[in-house]
Amino acid sequence: MALGQDRLDTLEIPDGTTAEEHDIVTDGDIVVGGQSTVEFGVRGRNVLAGERVTFGGDIEAEGDCRLDVWCDVAGNVLVGEDAYLGERVHIGGRLMVSGDLDIGDDVDIEEGFEANGWIVIRNPVPTLVFYFVVLSQLLHIGENESAEELANALSGESEDDPLVIPRGSTVSDDAWQASTPATVGDECRLHGNVRAETIDVGADNNIFGSLRARGDIEVGEGTRVHGDVTTRDGTVTIADGAEILGDVSCSDLELHDDADVEGTIRASGDMRLIRSKASREAE
Template sequence: MEDASQGSVSLGSDPLDALEIPDGTTVEEHDLVTDGDVIVGGQSTVEFGVRGRNVFAGERVQFGGDIEAEGDCRLDVWCDVAGNVLVGQDAYLGERVHVGGRLMVSGDLDIGDDVDIEEGFEASGWIVIRNPVPTLVFYFIVLSQLLRLGENEAADELAESLTGDSEIDPLVVPRGSTVSDDAWRASTPAHVGDDCRLHGNLRAESITVGEDNNIFGSLRARGDITVGPGTRIHGDVTTRNGTVTIEGDARILGDVSCSELELHENAAVDGTMRAKGDMRIVRADVSRDAE
């Protein structure tokens, strides 16, 4: 039986129930770059610029740079973008959105009242001024009702429509989170895919990091932390009550502090290792037998 959580959007009690960083995500000159969609929950702060396929943001989200969306861009009420917004297809801007630069839309523009675009805008298609229900609010109200009624198949279809039914997982920032050069902070679990290059300390309820990543910062969680094979963490790894698992060929360029530690024999920790409970070394032959 397949794990229901392995879809384009995690369908739990809240569709934004984890910080999800998909494979290949990078931070390039203060821009957060991903091949898939970017979904940001309300009242979050993303101090980077953002480049992705489609960009969706809830209410009162702040962006510290430009937004570049190959497809659609939808910004709900009171969003603030410090730079330009460049959209390859259609755009929706809710009421009282502020754009510090220029808005360029290749398709249609749906815009609410009191939108402030400091350097003007251009749209190649239709321009409609109205105040419909904000897009993310509408999606998530309907999605939560479907989940409450047990209509999982219908919820799956709605979630796929939100992300364009793409095989590429979206980058998801939960409600009330902060993403910056200094720290990625979320009150939810955090999942990092493979082949990512990130700057900033990662703070979350629990943390799972995939293979062959470079994270220039520390990891800190209340629960468990897993560091996948070939990943380098340029900082400390700390959990208050959980287990730290460091897999083969991973390297921690800092200290490790946890309740219990599981360390692959081919992994390396440059600093001090502290565990309140058990500290186990996993042999390479044991790892292969478990696969």
């Protein structure tokens, strides 16, 4: 990861992510920028949250969980390995940690906690500082393979890409809202409208909501959007086999001839029909 690179400059929803009734579930890590609100619970590998993040349900982390200062969790926190809680973190349920627990001052755990490893009460270092310290130590003792795995996780190059929620974003049953670009992987099932600077949606997704951006919107092959697709100034691109169960409003439009738009199409600029290879060969 290059120095100075902001890992939280895009709303990134990786392949296979599902928004269930109460939880967001992904196979990889979950990284939430400071001052964000996630009205769901979350389930993933490692869960990292910046300062003043609010979770509306449980946190389940197969690996580590790290919550920076003033985070608030409405439900339980279940951690498969180690947990790190900053000052004034509030947990509305129970904290259960299979490994070590590093806990800051004035942490409030309403239903108590259990940790199978060491318990250290102090002020944990900030999340990214902690991981860079660990990375440096791994390199120092010659654990190059472990260091490479950690560096790849920080740079988004691990086998399973992380779910990244940028600073100041809101994720709820009504909307995934960020002031940054947004990308959605393949084979996701999401509830809520997506609001972002630009939106790039992969293939074979099912989105129960609308897409709205200031810039470009791309809808991948076989994706179904149960709502409108709207951009203020950008281009909307709708790929082969995509279905839009609403209206499309944009500046320019690129529409595959095997895509389906059930509502009205409004384009103030150019409209381009992309013909499939089968259609061209049929002539």
